[in-house]
Amino acid sequence: xxxxxxxxxxxxxxxTAIILIFFRKNIPVQRLLSVIGSVLTIVAASxxxxxxxxxxxxxxxxxxxEAPFGITLVSDMFSALLVLTTSIIALVCLLYSxxxxxxxxxxxxxxxxxxxxxxxxxxxxxxxxxxxLFVFFEVMLMASYVLLAIGGTKPQLRETIKYLLVNIxxxxxxxxxxxxxxxxxxxxxxxxxxxxxxxxxQSGIVTVIAVLFLIVFGIKGAIFPLYFWLPxxxxxxxxxxxxxxxxxxxxxxxxxxTRTYTLFFxxxxxxxxxxxxxxxxLTIIIGAIGAIAYSDVKKIIIYNIIIAxxxxxxxxxxxxxxxxTGSVFYxxxxxxxxxxxFLLIGIIIKIAGSSNLKEMGGLINRYPGLAxxxxxxxxxxxxxxxLSGFIGKVLIIRSGIEAGNxxxxxVVLMSSLFVLFSVMRIFINGFWGEAREYKNxxxxxxxxxxxxxxxxxxxxxxxxxxxxxxxxxxxLAAETLSDPEIYINAVLKE
Amino acid sequence: xxxLMAILVGIIxxxxxxxxxxxxxxxxxxxxxxxxxxxxxxxxxxGGLKTGAAPLLGQQAEAYSDPLPQALILTAIxxxxxxxxxxxxxxxxxxxxxxxxxxxxxxxKEGNE
Numbered sequence: 001x002x003x004x005x006x007x008x009x010x011x012x013x014x015x016t017a018i019i020l021i022f023f024r025k026n027i028p029v030q031r032l033l034s035v036i037g038s039v040l041t042i043v044a045a046s047x048x049x050x051x052x053x054x055x056x057x058x059x060x061x062x063x064x065x066e067a068p069f070g071i072t073l074v075s076d077m078f079s080a081l082l083v084l085t086t087s088i089i090a091l092v093c094l095l096y097s098x099x100x101x102x103x104x105x106x107x108x109x110x111x112x113x114x115x116x117x118x119x120x121x122x123x124x125x126x127x128x129x130x131x132x133l134f135v136f137f138e139v140m141l142m143a144s145y146v147l148l149a150i151g152g153t154k155p156q157l158r159e160t161i162k163y164l165l166v167n168i169x170x171x172x173x174x175x176x177x178x179x180x181x182x183x184x185x186x187x188x189x190x191x192x193x194x195x196x197x198x199x200x201x202q203s204g205i206v207t208v209i210a211v212l213f214l215i216v217f218g219i220k221g222a223i224f225p226l227y228f229w230l231p232x233x234x235x236x237x238x239x240x241x242x243x244x245x246x247x248x249x250x251x252x253x254x255x256x257x258t259r260t261y262t263l264f265f266x267x268x269x270x271x272x273x274x275x276x277x278x279x280x281x282l283t284i285i286i287g288a289i290g291a292i293a294y295s296d297v298k299k300i301i302i303y304n305i306i307i308a309x310x311x312x313x314x315x316x317x318x319x320x321x322x323x324x325t326g327s328v329f330y331x332x333x334x335x336x337x338x339x340x341x342f343l344l345i346g347i348i349i350k351i352a353g354s355s356n357l358k359e360m361g362g363l364i365n366r367y368p369g370l371a372x373x374x375x376x377x378x379x380x381x382x383x384x385x386x387l388s389g390f391i392g393k394v395l396i397i398r399s400g401i402e403a404g405n406x407x408x409x410x411v412v413l414m415s416s417l418f419v420l421f422s423v424m425r426i427f428i429n430g431f432w433g434e435a436r437e438y439k440n441x442x443x444x445x446x447x448x449x450x451x452x453x454x455x456x457x458x459x460x461x462x463x464x465x466x467x468x469x470x471x472x473x474x475x476l477a478a479e480t481l482s483d484p485e486i487y488i489n490a491v492l493k494e
Numbered sequence: 495x496x497x498l499m500a501i502l503v504g505i506i507x508x509x510x511x512x513x514x515x516x517x518x519x520x521x522x523x524x525x526x527x528x529x530x531x532x533x534x535x536x537x538x539x540x541g542g543l544k545t546g547a548a549p550l551l552g553q554q555a556e557a558y559s560d561p562l563p564q565a566l567i568l569t570a571i572x573x574x575x576x577x578x579x580x581x582x583x584x585x586x587x588x589x590x591x592x593x594x595x596x597x598x599x600x601x602x603k604e605g606n607e
Contacts, residue, residue: 131566138573145580157588158600161519164581168526169514171577175533175570182563183540232602 003058005051006075008044009083009122012037013090017115027106031098034111038091041118045084052080053473057480057490059128067492068192074128074491077477078328082125082255085332088459089247089339090118096343096452097240099445100350105151105238113150117143117244124252128491130181131188133256134174137220141167144249147241148233155236163233170219177212184209191491194263194484202267210265210272214257214279221253223313224282227306231290234302239346242298246305247339251331254309258316258327262481263488269319277317281408283310284415291422295357297345297430300422301338304381307415308334314412315396318403325478326395332474333380333388333463340377340456341423344370347453348430350444357426362435369450371431373457378427380460382420388464499539506532519585519595526581530574534567 016037023029052058058075061067075083094114101110120140127133145167149160182188184205185196197206215226222230234245257276265272283306290303312334315327345355347370352360364371376387383389393416400409463470480486506528513525541563547555549564589595 131569135569135573138577142576142580145577145584149584152587152591154591155602157584157591158602160584161581161588161600164577164584165514165522165526168574168577168581169529171573172526172529172533175566176536178566179533179537179540179563182537182566183542188562235602 003051003060005044005048006058006060006073006126009041009048009087010073010119010126012041012044013115013118013122017112017119020112020115021109024107024109027103030106030111034094034115035091037115038087038094038118041087041122042084042091045080045087048075049077049080049084049473052077053476057487059491068187068189071132072128072189072191072491073126074191074487075126076480076487076490077473078258078481079125079255081328081332081473081477082251082335083122085335086118086121086125086248089244089335089456090114092339092452092455093240093244093343095455096243096346096449099448100239100346102151108150109146110150113143113146114244117147117248119143121248121252125255128190129188130178130190130193133190134171134178137174137252137256138171140249140252141171144245147244148237151238153236159232159236162229166219166229170216173212173219174216177209177216180205180209180212189491190259190263191488195488195492197264197267198484200267206265207268207271210261210268211275213260213265214272214276217253217256217260218279219253221250221257221309222283222306223279223309224286224306227283227286230306231299231302234305235298239343239349242346243339243342246301246342247335250305250309251335254312254331257313258481261316262319262324263484266484273317273319276313277405277408280310280313280317281411283307283313284411285310288415288418292418292425295425295429296355297348297357297426298355300426301341301345304341304419304422305338307419308338311393311396311412311415314400314408315392318396318399318405319482320399320403321475321478321482322395322402323399324481325475326392326399328392328474328477328481329395329467330389330392333392333460336456336463337377337381337388337460340453340460341374341381343449343453343456344374344377345426347444347446347449348374348426350449351441351446352430352438353440357429360430360436361433362431364431365435367446369454370446371427373450373454374431375427376461377453377457378420378423380457380464381423383416386461386464388460390464391467495543496539499535499543503532503536503539506535517596517598519588519597522597523578523581523585527578530570530578534570537563537567537570 060073062071120136123136185193218226287303287306312327312331315323349355380387380389383393397409510525510528513521541560546557546559547553549558549561
């Protein structure tokens, strides 16, 4: 069944971006149009989630070509939810940008590029074709290069060079991986590839390609030992860009690993998923070391991204329905809360004029709203029960223990402690203690900036409190992941 | 034929890797150019190199070569063109701002205490 609703979360940002290009100098019009565009995207994405929930997986064959021959867009519950989360984060980062991005940046196509980024991310979540996934990756990466470099300060230029080089190499590897896969299965449609690989059964070359895909998406998603580019690159852009990157870019890599490891490479699970599990645990450990090592607020949150990626991938590697449910829960929670935290520390850095913890203190007296929002967001990140990070980790750890994987589950459990310690250190050093005089304090519109992270924190709290209500939706997403037959049948319609 | 191409692609990848590990930024960009050449040739090779007419229906041949990898390569070529153009301009701008093209000297001190 063709359903044009799937195309809307891609088409709306695309058209908005194109229109915005024509209003380069007129910033009020740019702001108005971008808010309209992102609200429409959220509405379309919500309808998509509702449709997938009531009617099952939605597919669209572009140009009416039958499934394996044309490009198919597929929206199962997993991708629909990620598209909705992306759209919400986009709107919130946009609201934050209005009060924090300088005029010179706004005039140089900041908003159009932001919408191209959203187009790339939404497209990568929705596509059902492996080469089309590559193209959407490139759309997203191109936009991210520009967002990283825009403004042109020295650190930005330096880090953009590195980020660009790493991503050129990983894109090259992605095309190599697609070439190898194409020579084996002779198709590019993801459902069709999954079916053919299952028919072939276990073979050595498929395992090699599975590892190659893990390397490719591991570079995009920053897993150990391919995370080396992330701390530098995410350190330099302004806060709303940092929030977009931290919340969306690495998660697209995680999504791609999840998709390929649940749909394609399910023959030699002992090796491929075993490798993924080891790497996930090492990722958590490396992230935890980084998060407690630095006294720089940006670095602390950046290493927390790496920890979260490890936790999600540990759930994926367990490959049981329960662990997958946990991973989906944790993935969405992490996107929301990472965006909130980056925006919050953006405000803190603006007030203090430095990102070093040693130069802060006593913020709670003057900014109680900021302080308590940060406190809630920090607790949610660590997974304190009524909040959003709890249920995902519980499911991941429980299924790990049931599978007898005590070491891995122990590491995931311990990681929460390190996460809590690292974010509480910001709270204790930055908000408590003796109040200081900050030079540029008066120029920061704290109240207006605070709107965006407060919205996200409220989302996170509701997500945690309303777990019972959301559970059927999330378990529907995990069901498709744990049984690839559902996905394949929906696309190829036997 | 495929074996020859595989060896050629291997040599290209080897040179690209060597160039990308060097200090000079311009050599690195040449390395990425070589890498994308290798990738595109590999895509062509893995699609199969059996003899057949060019994929034009006017040729009315018995067998055609596989049209799909050619379309993929065309897409990949324009994408890598775009990225390389951006990379070159960025390298030029970085050279103007930082006054060096040596990757060893492009270390950031801030935030690493």
